[in-house]
Amino acid sequence: MPTVARTIYFENGAGRIWEEPTAYLRLEYRPGPREEVQFRALLNHLAQALVRRGWNSILVDQRHMTPFSPSEQAWMLNEWLPRAVRESGYRYGAVLVAHNVFARLAMSPLVLGARELGHTYRTFETETEAEAWLAAPNRN
Template identity: 70%
Template sequence: MSNKPARSLYFENANGRIWEEPEGYLRLEYRPGPREILQFRALLTHVAQALSRRNWDKILVDQRDMAPFSPAEQAWMTNEWLPYAVQNHGYRYGAVLVANNVFARLSMNQLVMATRNLAHTYRTFEAEAPAMVWLLEQR
């Protein structure tokens, strides 16, 4: 039996789940399939609130099963959510487990390029173990 503290579920809806990890970061897991825009915005709004609540700056973003971002999702994340999460909620480091869907990977690459002027670092990974190592090394 492990004495490691358990992670706790912070929020969940049809688009994904947000976990609070005992090591001091959030885990955002996207569900497969198309997303409804209001549910998508709610999910990410809860991510920002959880960062502030815990005073954390790191997220492990699991996009492996994710569908591509829609143009509306892409625009909202680029122009509103990500700048707000960085400036008002302290989001600094995102370790991204890349999507299996090539179009989802491309939409994430577009987001990274469009927001590279923010005080924020994304790094992409194929596997979870190196993603966690990198995320926990960030200070």
């Protein structure tokens, strides 16, 4: 039986979005500084892909990511995440943690804010663990 490959949905200087054959999206952040316009475009395309596919899960690969700027963090927490949950059906985020400790710390407010929205983030060190959690029928 042929294996179905993942396909690129969108990419720019901030990162890349993949459609995985097992019904979730994969967001890969690029290393280095980001332009905020590209960052916002990347996440807006991510929300659109959730709607287009009717999926509710994202594997977020932050391993090579630099920390979020204060404005990126505020936009994600106050605008993008609530809208993605409410309008795009985003429910589960499996996060491959950043190697950069400051990038890891920048995720804390998002994880706390997500709980209030009925969204679940889990962090993982390996892709295998993250993929297994996304595939599990009960993700609590």
